[in-house]
Amino acid sequence: MPLRRAFARFSGGVRRFLTAWRRSIQARVVASTVLLCLVVGSAVGWFLLRTTRDGLLDQRVDRVLAEAAAETAEARNRLSFATGTDVDASGQREDLIEPIIARGAASGFAVVLSPPVGQGSDLAGGGVQFSRNLDKSSVPDSMVEEFSEPRSSAWTYTEIRTMGPVARVEPGPGIVVASQVTLPADGQTYTLYYLYPLTDQEATLGLVSRALLGAAAFLVLLVAGVTWLITRQVVNPIRLARRVAERLAAGQLQERLRVTGEDDLARLAISFNQMASNLQRQIRQLEELSRLQRRFVSDVSHELRTPLTTVRMAGDVLHDARADFDPVTARAAELLQTELDRFEVLLSDLLEISRFDAGAAVLEADDVNLLDVVYRVVDATRVMAERRNTRVVVRESERPCLAEADVRRVERIVRNLVTNAIDHADSSDVVVTLGADGSAAALTVRDYGVGLAPGESAMVFNRFWRADPARARTSGGTGLGLSISLEDTHLHGGWLQAWGRQGAGAQFRLTLPRTLGQPLRHSPLPLVPEDAEVGA
Template identity: 35%
Template sequence: MTSGPNLGLRARLLFAFALLCVVTTAAVTGALYVQARTDILQRAQDAALQATRARMEALFPLRTPAPDRTELGRIAATMAERNNYAIAVYRELYAQAGPPSGPPPGLMGNQPPGGGRGEGNEPSLEPEDLRPQTLSVSLRRKVAEGEMAWQRVVRRGRPFLIIGAPLLIAEGDRWRVSGIEVYTTRSLLPEQDSIDWLATRAWLSGGAAMAFAVIVALLATRSVLRPVRELGRAARLLGQGELRTRVEVRGSDELADVARTFNDTAAELERHVMQLREMEADARRFVADVSHELRTPLAALAAVAEVLDDEAAELPEPAGRAAKLVSQETLNLTALVNDLIEISRFDSGVAALSLNEVDVAELVPATLRVRGWTDAVRTELPPSLTARLDPRRVDVILANLVGNALRHGEPPVSVRLSADPHWITVEVRDHGPGLDEAVLPHAFDRFYKASAARARSEGSGLGLAIALENARLHRGDLTVVNAPDGGALFTLRLPRRAPEQDGAAG
């Protein structure tokens, strides 16, 4: 039981390769991207911290431990560098300073916030972005405690690094916090550009890897599916009866093992089928030979039985009944042998048609008249319905169908004849209980008697099988169904111009 859409093997392999590629590429490039981003930012941070320390050395020794706004401005100007901004804070006082060459154009109000790109024109923070009240509480706390700290921020969509450091005062072998805090900025836009470039490269690499995976998957599915398709084709041919079908074995992988197993299985199946065919042929020959051998003694028995039948009325009662029984069973045995001989002709392929122009509308009454069934069967026969058929074999078909209806069905039994430009149709029907549903599929099987569902049959069990073989010999057909209002309905369809042939078993 399956649910949902069923994907072919090629689609599943392509999907699996693509998924594996996506997962692998995402994992590898993601790990590389994170590592590269961390390394780039770490190097930028280390360089900025080192530069800040270097500039702070120029401030020592401090001129005064309690600077005014002018002194704070000098400190901020010393800490400011190219296109970066600095601020010096002492208690409630603070001073800002731009780069040594003056504030960037953004500070003069004639450039959009965030500045631009390019050497000498890197974006800078605006003055209002670097004030004591805009700095984070955690950053200021660490600096106030005497630590050098940093923080990455994004202002106006641009990444910046803010570095805070305390100015210390030496007292002998010890240092104490002066209370002066300096904060500098550094643009991380070049690093962000490098990170974006890495991300773009990662996407491009992923796309290239995806395309490569699809190509590899196509090649792999081709190499895998080709032997699978060959195995499927060979299996279909084997199922159609081509027992000599084999597949070429390539390599020594699992598919090659499957191919070898298939070839071994096909060879074994061919051997068994040939044995069965030989056994079946031997059985048919045996039946044909026995049937022919029985004809001579049966002919003598039939002559004796005929004499006994004539004298049965004059014999004492037990002997008379025995004579009639011998006569009847001799006739039954003769009919059985004749049917076996007829079946053997079909099986051996020597049955042939003897075609003549026949008026089927006259053939049907003749069949009934010869067997004394004229009064027991109703007929519906259009006049002058001719066809090129074998009259003897059609007579056998009609005799078997009507005789079966008379023996096993209930009256009235009817025969209806109709035709179109290419086919004639004969319908033989009784009005009994019909055939059991379990019997219908086996109605034309050899030695199968519907007597299991009806009264005991006196036939050989070959009559309907012989009728079907004769219909097929004409390239026609014979079917049976139960009529809606009761009774079995046999339908014989024969071509109006049966093909010329040497004879073939149906």
């Protein structure tokens, strides 16, 4: 459990960091600048270190070669004074090597005298004389092999190793210089190996490296701070503009940016404030116009009720007495009754729309069984379906389709969907399918008529919209039914969606939460019908 909590905290920290990284321009600019500075600084530092190292090594090699050449020349000079009668080769070797070892101990270099050339080049054997506590393996085997026969001087880099705590030369990287001398006593050629340490150069290079690292760290911090300050001057006004824009989007139209200075950001703030003022003025105009339109619709709807009632009474009298009229007058009385019915429905729809626009629509929620609602709607529309040579088929759900809803509004939604499907079914069946799960109840209304063109499924809920303006409404609809159905669905917190394909019909899906106020995340029924997927 502690490990899981630690991992959860770490994951949360990583997510917060990534979120801050995505949202902060300032952080990305500072990080990019610091990264670029590190890359450039690393390249420059590497070049400076390499140049310094090469310079130090070249200078040290020149000095070492000069010292080794001087030692060899001095040794040859001393050997040239040996008498021809001196045949003590061992003594001559001692006289040759001891002064060099003594000067090496004082000057900080070591020396190795190999056996005569041609008698074995291995320094691990006997007959090798060298400085005190020096490890003879400090001389590279490649150089020993190279000087197994007479040749001129040469040098190479090596690793100096010592034995014991008291050494006359410091261990570490070094330079070995090989020169050969001829001993008069035996006429043999011997190889002198001079080993010079590079500890001073290594210390100098380390000091330079530390200085460069310190300067680089200070420079990176300085660049990061300067970049942060510079970007802050640009990012802060942008952040203020974002906050003001968010408040404007939330409806606080009086918010404005504070203008300071005369630079580009100040001009941007002035332009932003002008845009906000124009937007506020136009929104206020649109709100006033919308309010006037809603009030006009509501007032007209209410004012038309009184004359409509009078006309309705006169129409009912004429319709009841149509049997006494001649055929033309009787038909006129029937048409008058039909149009009065449609006019009443239109007024009712306009009043309902005005309630939605005014935000005065309320729910009278109760437990509703969608199956009962569907059967009531099917019974009510049976005459219309028979007149259109259409049959409404109901496919029940295995689970009860129960939802907390306003039964009057739900029945109006279903009636509008079914009548719309009958109106567009073109003498084919209309299928109503119900479905439910633990969180939602749904129904679909499927017709096999002309269908919908691409893009029309989003427009079908617009007020007074028709897919085909030349097509007559045989059901007596007002053009507001689907719009009211969408508003009723939103009032329940549900979904009302449409699918259609030209020549393959259309399907409308109503999805309601089982409990009022519960958010919807899915629907028990698919929006695209299975037969359409198979046909595709």
